[in-house]
Amino acid sequence: MKYQLRCKKCGKVIADFATWFRQDQQCQCGSGYAEVEYTDHSPFVFKPVDTDSYQDYYFDILPIENRDNIVSYGEGMIAMERWDNLEHYAHQKGVDCQVFVYRNDCNAGSGSFKDISAALAASVLKEHGVKEYCLASTGNAGVAFATYLAKAGIRFTEFAPNCIDPATVEAIRKVGQPVVISKGGYGDAKKEAADYHKEHHVLISGGNTDPLRIESKRLLAYECMRQIGRMPSVYMQAVAGGTSPLALEKGIRDLQAEGQQVALPRLLLVQQDECDPMVTAWENATAAGFPEGWEHQYEAKHDIKTQIGILTAANPGNYPLVAPLVRKSGGTFIRVKEAELPRYGKEMQSSRNTLMGPASMVCYAGFFQAVDRGLIKSGDTVLLNTGEGSNRAQWFRNLVDKEM
Ligand SMILES: [Zn+2]
Structure with missing residues (x-):
């Protein structure tokens, strides 16, 4: 294993993402904020770029074990x-x-800066056999996760606020993923996503500190x-x-x-x-x-x-x-x-x-x-x-x- 996670609150080590997902993306202390640590600290060698996937290029310093699990449309190696x-x-x-x-x-x-996050999430979720995922978002993240998780064969449900624009809803539905539009704002959509996560035991994106x-x-x-x-x-x-x-x-x-x-x-x-x-x-x-x-x-x-x-x-x-x-x-x-x-x-x-x-x-x-x-x-x-x-x-x- 080339990495482990460490809780930012109590410092406890969490062995890998399989454990992290099994623990519902929490440390045993209840904190949802953990960081990835790598066992090898030798300097990263910048080779000439021969790929448009950053996960391919930076594979050695990402928490993926098998290159075959990389889900990519060509993102991250941008100018x-x-x-x-x-x-x-x-x-x-x-x-x-x-x-x-x-x-x-x-x-x-x-075409947004959420693509980079969604691509790695799709790869790691695929590597650990996760079948379903959900997220509340105001737009960009929803489209990015819907797109990448569809490619990984993972069902994704977007919880959107009532102000979401029609083009975004269309972009998510176009890749075959469902959108649940809240009657309220982003706060309400977040609560609905959290309820769905609890009731259906579906993994949910961990927000801004998601490792x-x-x-x-x-x-x-x-x-x-x-x-x-x-x-x-x-x-x-x-x-x-x-x-x-x-x-x-x-x-x-x-x-x-x-x-x-x-x-x-x-x-x-x-x-x-x-x-x-x-x-x-x-x-x-x-x-x-x-x-x-x-x-x-x-x-x-x-x-x-x-x-x-x-x-x-x-x-x-x-x-x-x-x-x-x-x-x-x-x-x-x-x-x-x-x-x-x-x-x-x-x-x-x-x-x-x-x-x-x-x-x-x-x-x-x-x-x-x-x-x-x-x-x-x-x-x-x-x-x-x-x-x-x-x-x-x-x-x-x-x-x-x-x-x-
Ligand atoms: Zn902890």
């Missing part, structure tokens, strides 16, 4: 492109930096080393739940364990003003001077009006883990105006000849603000981890088209 239009903007403001964009819209599965999600997404740190040759000094992302920052930090710890001299970039995490519970909590903590226990002071937002279905985590349950990481990194949370996103879409179309989805645009707009506010400095290497393409967001394309 980090240098975007000179963003560098020019910064330069005009007196900041000389390099800017890379991680193109998750180029993932072949469903399968963390293990797959942590490879972003390795992709930085492979493609840029170093860790960026600034990392930007639109954040809903916040798995990716936790995963990046885990990847950096793994690289450090291999003897690499790498450090956590400054995390600049962006939310749109129509759903910004983490930004609000962070602003309150900053104003109060980060008093003892500050990371537990946050509130769910009510009456969310955002149109960006995939960024509607109104109750930021992961904030107590993500916010201390942001602080440790010397980063901050940024708020952008949702009403201005179509203008940035227009800018991206004219300068890059492409248009990403609205969640990606939250991150993109955040870059301009970060430059304006002096959060990016000369000499920085900035990485924008963009979430999705715009193919399932016709409403956003229409708004961009209306921009003059």
Whole structure:
């Protein structure tokens, strides 16, 4: 066995994913947060890429025992492109930096940054003979899991909030997987998924700290080393739940364990003003001077009006883990105006000849603000981890088209 899991709460070792699934994805202490550890810490050797599957390329440092179980559509080996239009903007403001964009819209599965997680989950579930799985999601994750689990021959049930867009429902049903649409919002959908999990003994995705999600997404740190040759000094992302920052930090710890001299970039995490519970909590903590226990002071937002279905985590349950990481990194949370996103879409179309989805645009707009506010400095290497393409967001394309 090349890996084991260790409980983040009590430190107990859980032998493997078979045990983890048998224990209903919990440690005996009741904690649902465990991390994968590898027995071999020899440095990962970056060979020339001859595959479009990251699970194939990074097989030695993933918790899969048999390559035959890899479920892939070609994801994860996507480009980090240098975007000179963003560098020019910064330069005009007196900041000389390099800017890379991680193109998750180029993932072949469903074109979002959930493909990477769903692909590994499908492989590991297949390896352990799991037949059924479920998840509550606002869109991207549902499509990605439905797609990959269908390929693995695993039945998947998506629990969706009432605001889910029809294109997403269609994409899930198209691969033959059922969608249960709640009468309520995301919170209600989550509860319905949890009830289904309990009543029918169906495994459920473990949320933002699920070791399968963390293990797959942590490879972003390795992709930085492979493609840029170093860790960026600034990392930007639109954040809903916040798995990716936790995963990046885990990847950096793994690289450090291999003897690499790498450090956590400054995390600049962006939310749109129509759903910004983490930004609000962070602003309150900053104003109060980060008093003892500050990371537990946050509130769910009510009456969310955002149109960006995939960024509607109104109750930021992961904030107590993500916010201390942001602080440790010397980063901050940024708020952008949702009403201005179509203008940035227009800018991206004219300068890059492409248009990403609205969640990606939250991150993109955040870059301009970060430059304006002096959060990016000369000499920085900035990485924008963009979430999705715009193919399932016709409403956003229409708004961009209306921009003059
Ligand atoms: Zn434990």
